[in-house]
Amino acid sequence: MTELHIRDLRVSIDTDGGEREILRGVNLTIKGNETHAVMGPNGSGKSTLAYVIAGHPKYRVTSGSITLDGADLLALSVDARARAGVFLAMQYPVEVPGVSVSNFLRTSVTAIRGEAPKLRTWTKDVKEAMNELSMDPSFAERNVNEGFSGGEKKRHEILQMELLNPAIAVLDETDSGLDVDALKVVSDGVNRFRERGDKGVLLITHYTRILKYVRPDFVHVFFDGEIVESGGPELADILESEGYERYVNKAANIS
Amino acid sequence: MTITHTDFVAPTGREEQWRFTPLARLRGLEAEAEFTGQVGIDWDPTDCRVERCSKDGIRYEPVDRVSSRAWADISEVVQVTIPRERAGGPSVNVRVKGLGGVASGHIRIVAESFSSATVVLTHTGAGAFAGNVDIVVGDGASLTVVSQQLWDADALHLGHHHVTVGRDARYRSAVVTLGGDVVRLVSTVDYAGPGGDAEMLGVFLVGPGQHVEHRLLATHTEPHCRSNVAYKGALDGDGAHSVWIGDVIVRPNAIGTDTYELNRNLLLSEGARADSVPNLELETGEITGAGHASATGRFDDDQLFYLQSRGIPIDVARMLVVRGFFADVVQRVGDPDLEAAVLLSVDARLESLGLGRIDEGIDS
Numbered sequence: 001m002t003e004l005h006i007r008d009l010r011v012s013i014d015t016d017g018g019e020r021e022i023l024r025g026v027n028l029t030i031k032g033n034e035t036h037a038v039m040g041p042n043g044s045g046k047s048t049l050a051y052v053i054a055g056h057p058k059y060r061v062t063s064g065s066i067t068l069d070g071a072d073l074l075a076l077s078v079d080a081r082a083r084a085g086v087f088l089a090m091q092y093p094v095e096v097p098g099v100s101v102s103n104f105l106r107t108s109v110t111a112i113r114g115e116a117p118k119l120r121t122w123t124k125d126v127k128e129a130m131n132e133l134s135m136d137p138s139f140a141e142r143n144v145n146e147g148f149s150g151g152e153k154k155r156h157e158i159l160q161m162e163l164l165n166p167a168i169a170v171l172d173e174t175d176s177g178l179d180v181d182a183l184k185v186v187s188d189g190v191n192r193f194r195e196r197g198d199k200g201v202l203l204i205t206h207y208t209r210i211l212k213y214v215r216p217d218f219v220h221v222f223f224d225g226e227i228v229e230s231g232g233p234e235l236a237d238i239l240e241s242e243g244y245e246r247y248v249n250k251a252a253n254i255s
Numbered sequence: 256m257t258i259t260h261t262d263f264v265a266p267t268g269r270e271e272q273w274r275f276t277p278l279a280r281l282r283g284l285e286a287e288a289e290f291t292g293q294v295g296i297d298w299d300p301t302d303c304r305v306e307r308c309s310k311d312g313i314r315y316e317p318v319d320r321v322s323s324r325a326w327a328d329i330s331e332v333v334q335v336t337i338p339r340e341r342a343g344g345p346s347v348n349v350r351v352k353g354l355g356g357v358a359s360g361h362i363r364i365v366a367e368s369f370s371s372a373t374v375v376l377t378h379t380g381a382g383a384f385a386g387n388v389d390i391v392v393g394d395g396a397s398l399t400v401v402s403q404q405l406w407d408a409d410a411l412h413l414g415h416h417h418v419t420v421g422r423d424a425r426y427r428s429a430v431v432t433l434g435g436d437v438v439r440l441v442s443t444v445d446y447a448g449p450g451g452d453a454e455m456l457g458v459f460l461v462g463p464g465q466h467v468e469h470r471l472l473a474t475h476t477e478p479h480c481r482s483n484v485a486y487k488g489a490l491d492g493d494g495a496h497s498v499w500i501g502d503v504i505v506r507p508n509a510i511g512t513d514t515y516e517l518n519r520n521l522l523l524s525e526g527a528r529a530d531s532v533p534n535l536e537l538e539t540g541e542i543t544g545a546g547h548a549s550a551t552g553r554f555d556d557d558q559l560f561y562l563q564s565r566g567i568p569i570d571v572a573r574m575l576v577v578r579g580f581f582a583d584v585v586q587r588v589g590d591p592d593l594e595a596a597v598l599l600s601v602d603a604r605l606e607s608l609g610l611g612r613i614d615e616g617i618d619s
Contacts, residue, residue: 104562
């Protein structure tokens with residue numbers, strides 16, 4: 001059974017004004033067959049959590065641990081974490097000029113699996129996965145994320161998740177900038193992924209709307225670099241009607 | 256008026272057009288060195304005409320001391336003629352092989368009216384070569400010329416490539432410079448009628464100690480013509496030096512001109528240096544567009560992170576980015592087989608620089 005453990009995670013970033021702590025002791029456990037939604041206002045640090053799990057070099061972990069099935073993720077390079085089973089769907093996927101989607105997908109799946117996929121089944125797998133995400137086959141010949149619309153970028157992220165088949169998928173604001181149709185297509189992809197079994201999903205989102213299509217098992221409220229409240233899916237409904245104001249006000253009262 | 260080499264004095268290095276060039280490494284090509292060496296020029300069988308013919312009656316204007324000395328030295332040219340209304344077909348392959356010593360050569364490409372063709376010039380071998388190429392693209396013709404510089408590590412190549420683009424003609428050039436100790440190519444474009452379109456693409460890979468210089472000049476004298484330049488280079492190792500000069504002049508009667516030049520350089524290591532100088536001179540404001548962009552930088556960390564986060568090891572990720580950087584330009588050549596061949600040459604050079612090899616990841 002897949003288990004991602006985040007323990008007392010503290011993370012800083014170097015800014016012009018010196019070191020700034022962005023995560024202030026995060027504790028979170030995600031098991032296979034569990035979907036956790038992390039919600040919070042802008043600037044609460046929730047995206048930082050996603051990038052730190054994936055290993056972005058910009059962030060410095062000052063204490064705590066992240067383990068996947070007992071393996072110390074923090075000791076691994078970015079690519080080794082991916083091969084260990086972590087996938088990050090990015091909010092702003094990066095353009096890679098001159099590299100076709102098909103070449104990119106083939107190179108990454110080869111890296112993840114440790115061997116090249118069989119040509120015949122691979123072509124079929126890609127075609128089917130693209131079809132399910134309503135992506136035109138010509139997509140494969142375009143350069144990675146170059147000239148993609150917001151919706152195309154997010155579908156492309158989900159396509160990668162389905163093909164790379166990680167143990168833990170971290171989806172950073174995958175719902176942002178999507179119209180309703182695209183949101184459904186993307187959510188269907190996440191649900192297909194969950195149905196494979198023993199998959200952990202961490203959904204990071206500002207809004208609740210994706211949670212109507214991808215029902216979370218747990219909802220955590222992120223504020224000022226830590227989880228301030230956890231609950232079931234009903235917590236999302238409360239946030240939907242009340243927003244983040246009570247956390248903001250609480251923080252204001254304390255200080 | 257005929258220009259002869261006596262009109263050009265040997266450069267001292269202080270001249271604008273020579274200030275980046277390591278004159279001490281030119282083996283006298285720019286001064287008085289005698290042409291006692293040899294190049295072999297041959298070609299594959301083709302439906303187009305390729306022949307050696309006298310230079311008498313050919314109008315060619317050198318641009319500098321080296322091109323004028325080469326022109327004075329040669330007595331015959333290798334001429335490729337694309338017959339009128341030839342409707343495409345296999346490319347014409349011409350090979351220039353340096354056999355050592357200081358040598359000269361001249362290749363002339365004439366695309367007759369409404370013809371269509373691709374000509375591939377491949378330079379290999381050793382020695383010091385002063386080689387000119389003059390190209391005439393007839394009215395309504397479409398011509399692609401690929402010039403590959405795949406020289407041995409100690410070779411020297413200075414050349415002038417001139418094209419005259421006819422009325423409504425389309426010219427596309429792809430310059431691929433991967434080998435040689437010093438390669439310095441001057442590409443000039445003139446227009447013989449309105450509606451001409453010149454697209455000049457370039458990729459270069461510069462290793463330790465190599466000097467690679469591309470100088471382009473497009474002179475717009477006719478209305479409604481287009482020039483588009485995109486050169487990309489990667490530099491690796493101590494003393495790797497590239498120079499890119501992109502000059503565009505738009506004369507007063509060249510209304511409706513559309514011009515853009517771009518140069519991007521990727522520094523793969525410390526100790527490499529890229530000089531990039533775009534220059535646009537507008538003598539009329541009645542143009543469709545004019546612009547230029549030049550940037551030199553290192554790897555984009557976000558690109559590498561994105562690729563790595565998909566399990567791709569860092570060295571493979573770097574290779575993908577470099578290949579993609581070049582493919583971005585090569586993809587515009589417009590001939591898939593040729594594009595693949597150019598990328599293979601780029602790969603081989605990357606590998607020889609120790610920058611690794613990409614496993615294409617296909618197992619059928």
